Amino acid sequence: MNGLLQDVRYALRQLRKSLAFTTVAMLTLALGIGANSAIFSLVNGILLAPLPYSKPEELVNVNGTYPRGAFVAMRQQVRTMDVAAYAEGHEFNLTGQDEPVRLTGTMVSAELFSVLGVRPELGRMFAPGEDAAGQDNYVILSHALWQQRFASDRSIIGRAIEIEGASRQVLGVMSADFRFPSPRTQIWIPLHNDLRNVPSSWASDYMPIIGRLRPGVTLAQASAEIRMFQSQVGELFPWKMPAAWNAYVSVLPLKNSMVADVRTRLLMLLGAVVLILLIACANVANLMLSRAAVREKEIGIRSALGASRNRIVRQLLTESVLLASFGGLLGLAVAGAGVSVLRSALPPDTPRLANVRLDWRVFAFAGGLSLLTGLIFGLAPAAQSSRAALTHLLRSGGRGNTVSVSQRLRSSLAVAEVALAALLIVAAGLLIRSFWALSHIDPGFRSEQVVTARVTPNESFCSDAGRCQAFYQSLLGQIQGAPGVRGAALVNTLPLGGRVTKRSVEIENFTPAEGQTSPLFWMDAVTSGYFRVMGVSLLSGRSFSEGEVSGNPPVAIVTAETARRFWPGRNPVGEHIRLLNEANWRTVVGVAADVHAYDLTRTIPDYIRGTVYVPYSPTSTGEDRRVPAEMTIALRTSSDPTQVEGILRRTVANLNHDVPVSEVRSMDAVVSEAESTPASTTSLFVTFAGLALVLGMVGIYGVLAFLVSKRTQEIGIRMALGAQRSDVLWLILREGTKFAVLGIAFGLAGAFLVTRWLSTELYGISTADPITYISVAAVIFLITMFACYVPARRAMQVDPLIALRLE
Structure with a gap:
């Protein structure tokens, strides 16, 4: 423990001595860790966090749709689970109080709330039979509607309100965090099951059905029973049903069904920020290698005084992990701002969006990611620094004659940065091209100067x-x-x-x-x-x-x-x-x-x-x-x-x-809303791609700047022997060109293999779109050349006499 504390104190002194290096490295890591933590908060809140219901692992979705008559039969015949049905997206007028308003409601079977395992904050839920014809004049309010329309009046329970011109008794008010099946739901009304009404029971309102597995029942057993029920229920219909109806019915976890539409998009975003983190790690590893070259004499002296190679590696890794920890703390601030941006940028109908926040899982993720990041970018520099021979280091006076191995490592990291950036930019380019095609579709109508409103x-x-x-x-x-x-x-x-x-x-x-x-x-x-x-x-x-x-x-x-x-x-x-x-x-x-x-x-x-x-x-x-x-x-x-x-x-x-008059909006706004989901995905990918490009170019600049500093004497000799400034310029640009060409080649090859996962998000273009690949290669090459020009220009200005005198 004492040794570890000593390493930490020494690492803090070293980081304090190199404030410029520490600041740049921390900011780079903060961007990478912050972006990953922000996107992980989406993945956690939407995909990973358990549903806010009792024993959520027992909740399932029947991945077919059934009319009311078939649901009633299922409720009576199925034994592996308790089932409930709902029909969302219905709209109702609330009248009799001030200005009439249009409400979004969900019609539910009486057992829905008990199947989910929730209870109202006030009042009670529907009782069995209160969805039967003539006994269904009840309503349950959402917490937001109760606050906004009824001023949080607790005496609303038991009172009658007018919905669609009919009186309904308020049974309960749900809690603020209950948003089933979507955050838009403001009221819940019984389904009104009347099997005597054949059109109502069998011809309309094909509804999703959820269930709660009974004790000891598995998904496979429930699926088998539902398939058996499916083979029999067709005989109950007053008419012949097509063979394709619910042909592949099965039972799936409810959470999987709720987030199925956004799962691919979220995992794509997570993959994008992982690439950014890898680029950031490569960047900081390059900085660490450059710093290690400056510290060669110090490390050699420590070795001469008896420090083992493992001891030196431990010390250097302590510095890396400490640096990554500071970057992670700063990254949490970036993640906090990022979560706010993400929640406002994503479409409001994104499932479970209200559940996205920085919680203990996100903090644990950021902490683990910081530790892993410190090990990733610190291992190679630590191993390289400890490998140098003691006598060679002492004789070199800290000048770093073991440059060749570390230079190859730095060059490889620079190529990797360009490749990863190219892969991400290709994905962003494909989404941009797709969104451009989508936004230039002729919708078949003229949206300008048209205002629409719902009259109900x-x-x-x-x-x-x-x-x-x-x-x-x-x-x-x-x-x-x-x-x-x-x-x-x-x-x-x-x-x-x-x-x-x-x-x-x-x-x-x-x-x-x-x-x-x-x-x-x-x-x-x-x-x-x-x-x-x-x-x-x-x-x-x-x-x-x-x-x-x-x-x-x-x-x-x-x-x-x-x-x-x-x-x-x-x-x-x-x-x-x-x-x-x-x-x-x-x-x-x-x-x-x-x-x-x-x-x-x-x-x-x-x-x-x-x-x-x-x-x-x-x-x-x-x-x-x-x-x-x-x-x-x-x-x-x-x-x-x-x-x-x-x-x-x-x-x-x-x-x-x-x-009531509701949904007043222009047709231009309607079209923009239709574009909102691809627009949000594209904008996030473009942001990440831009960040990756900047980090990649900074990495190339750093490698070439270090190369120029180490080859100052060589450049001076070349110029003393007659080399022109243009020759020196080409010498440095040639190194940068190798990084660019190799990185672009590897990046485009990787993009060709990886972007096929984007196919479901693209419209009007293929994942092998040649225009995108050629454009990305050209842009990266030009920006890489620009990143190379600054160190190359500095090399052109080397004074041969000063360079020779330094030797």
């Missing part, structure tokens, strides 16, 4: 389809003539708005393949001015007329992609389709340009086969056989959008004071 009457109000339609017609009529409004239209599903509306469609003279049902279409109910207001081109035929909003004669418009798929080689105008279970055929009157309705990479989800527009009318029913009550109004404006927002809110309030 209560379902009870729209149970009378005529009354609902009259409300929207009045709204359009009044807003059309408002100042700054050039056009207005309604649509049930806004492009890129995050919602999906679908209907099974029958096509005249089209027969589905054997074992398949009628194709599923994306269905948009729109008013007559929609295509003009949104700037959607009509490629053939015409738009809807004002008279067609009554539903007679029934008409439809399909997209170009749909026309190519179902009417290849011919114009579908005049053909006939109908929504499943409609009595009358609809005549196709037009073909519209493809619109990116789902996201920027696809017009529609893969499981949907086409897109159909129908006039908003009493016959434009969704899967629930009801006319859409929730519509989005699109306004093409010529003035300040905030002014239009105020006019819209006043107009809606005058028509019906219980109808």
